[in-house]
C-alpha cells in the first residue's frame with residue numbers, strides 16, 4: 001500500500017497469486033473475457049463509424065479494457081458511477097445495455113440523453129451512472145458528494161470515479177481527494193494511468209514516483225496495480241469498494257495501463273510516440289494476456305475465443321443497425337430540460353423557431 | 359497582398375513577436391510537441407525550444423496563474439487555453455488577478471499577459487460549444503479582442519503581446535481555415551478600434567468574430583434586392599469603440615446586432631443600450647439583436663443547426679426591420 005510497488009494477480013504459469021485472487025467463478029472468469037471482447041469490438045466499430053461520417057466523434061478504450069471491466073465486475077446495485085469519457089466498459093459491465101450505449105453515439109431519437117452530449121457521454125439514472133464529464137476531472141468532487149450523501153443515509157454503497165493520468169494535474173483531483181480524506185467518504189478514485197494525456201506523456205504531468213503515492217498526502221490508502229491484469233484490478237477495486245461500503249473511507253487506485261489507440265478520433269498518435277513503444281505495450285495487450293491465462297486454465301480454446309469475437313462483433317453490428325435507423329431528435333426537444341418547467345422566454349423562443357420566424 | 363489563413367496569421371504574429379522580443383513565451387496544453395489543438399502553434403516548439411513553448415500539465419488555473427506570475431516577473435507570456443470552455447477552470451485567476459492586479463497594487467505591478475483561446479462549436483455538445491465573450495467584456499482591467507479576419511487577428515495579436523495590459527484574445531475555431539489578405543511585412547493594429555467592413559445606407563449591422571462573415575453573407579444577398587447594409591466589425595469588445603456604429607446609424611437610422619453568444623446580458627444588449635441612448639434621435643426603430651438560442655448547445659446535428667444565426671436569419675431580420 002505504499003503506492004509504489006505494483007500489484008499483479010495473473011502469474012505467467014497460468015495460476016493466480018493467492019494474495020491477489022478476486023476469487024471469481026469459472027463462469028465469471030469467462031464473462032469477464034466476454035465483456036472485454038465486446039468492448040474491443042465496440043471500439044473498433046466506434047472508430048469506423050466516425051471515419052465513415054456516421055457519428056461525429058469517438059473515444060476508444062482499446063488497451064484499457066482490463067481496468068473498466070475488472071472494476072465494473074465488482075460494482076453492486078446501488079453503487080454510483082462517475083466515469084470519464086473513456087470508461088464505457090464500466091457502464092457496460094455494470095449492466096448498461098449495449099443498445100442504449102450505442103444509441104447515445106448517434107444522438108438521435110433512440111438516445112436516452114436526447115442528443116445533448118457528444119458520443120461517449122453516457123448517463124443512466126437507473127444504474128446510478130451520472131453523465132460523463134467532458135471537462136477533465138470535474139466528476140471527482142461529485143463522487144465525493146454523492147458518497148457523502150449515501151454515508152449520511154447509512155446506505156452500504158460506494159461511489160467510484162475514473163479518470164486519466166492527466167486528470168491528476170487538475171485542482172479538482174487534489175481537492176476531491178482532500179475532501180474524501182477529511183470526510184472519510186465511501187469513494188473509490190480509479191486513475192487509469194494510460195501514459196498519455198492526448199500527446200503529453202505522464203512524466204509531464206507529475207514529478208512523483210507514481211500517481212498512487214499522492215494518496216499519502218491526503219491520508220488515504222494509495223494502491224498501484226497492473227492495469228492490464230484484469231484479475232488484479234478486480235481484486236483491488238473490489239477490496240476498495242468493500243472498504244468504502246463498510247465505512248472504511250476512500251482509496252486511490254492507480255491502474256498502470258496503456259492507451260493502444262488514439263486519444264480520440266481527432267488524434268494522430270504517430271506524432272508523439274514511436275511504433276516501438278506501442279509494439280512493446282501491445283505485447284501486454286490485456287485481452288490477449290487474459291485469453292492466454294484462460295487457455296492455460298482450460299477455460300478457453302481458440303475456437304471459443306473466435307466465437308466470442310464473432311458474437312461480440314455481431315452484437316455491436318446489431319446495436320448499430322438498430323440505433324442508426326432511428327429518426328433525428330424532435331426540434332421542440334431543444335427547449336426541454338433546460339429547467340424543470342419551461343419558462344416563458346423559452347416557450348416564446350420555441351414557438352418563434354417552430355413557426356419559422358427565428 | 360498574400361492570402362493566408364486566420365490560423366497562419368496568428369502563428370505569424372506569435373513567431374514574429376517571439377523573434378522580436380525574447381521575453382515572449384507560450385504556455386498551455388498541447389501547444390508544444392503537438393503544435394496546438396487547432397495547430398496554431400505548430401512548429402514553434404521546434405523553432406524556439408521547450409523553454410519558450412511550454413507543454414503544461416492539465417490545470418488551467420495554474421496555467422493562467424503561472425502566466426500572471428511570469429508576467430509580473432518580467433516575461434511576456436502568451437497563455438493558450440485549449441478552448442474558451444476551459445477558461446471556466448481559470449476564472450479566479452482571470453477575474454480577480456489578471457484583470458485587477460495593476461489596479462489593486464496602485465499601478466506598481468503590470469501584468470502584460472495575453473490569453474489566447476478559441477470559441478466555437480461543431481457537434482461538441484453542451485460543455486464544449488460556448489462563447490462567453492460577454493463575461494470577459496464585463497471586466498474592468500481586461501482588454502478583450504475578438505477578431506474576425508486573418509489581417510485583424512495578426513495585427514491585433516501583435517499589439518496585444520506588446521500591450522502592458524492583460525488581453526483576452528478570443529479566436530474562433532471555425533475561422534482557423536478562413537483565408538484573407540494579410541499585408542506583407544511588419545504591421546500592427548490598435549486595440550479598441552472598430553472597423554467598417556462593408557459600406558451601406560439602409561441598415562447598420564454591428565457584429566464581430568465569425569458572425570462578421572454571416573453578416574457579410576447576408577448583406578451580399580440583400581444587396582441583390584437593393585438593400586444596402588453597412589457592416590461594422592467591433593474587433594475589440596473592451597474597450598468598446600462605438601464611433602463607427604454611431605456614424606453609421608446617423609445615415610441608416612436602423613441597427614441590428616448579430617452575436618454568436620446568448621443574447622441575454624450579451625454584447626448586443628450593451629450595444630443596443632448605447633445606440634439607444636446616444637443615437638436616439640437618429641433611430642427610426644428599436645435596435646434589434648440576433649444571437650444564440652438560449653439553451654445549452656446540443657450535440658445532435660439537426661438541433662445544433664438551429665442554434666446560431668445564419669445568413670438567412672440575418673437577412674430575414676433586416677427585411678423585417680425595413681418593412
Ligand SMILES: Cc1ncc(C[n+]2csc(CCOP(=O)(O)OP(=O)(O)O)c2C)c(N)n1
Nearest residue numbers: 086134135136164165166167196197198444
Ligand atoms: C478542464 C479541461 N481542460 C482540457 C480539456 C481538454 N482535454 C480533453 S481530454 C484531455 C486529456 C486528458 O488526459 P487524461 O486525464 O490522462 O485521460 P485520458 O484521455 O488519457 O484517458 C484534455 C487535455 C478538457 N476536456 N477539460
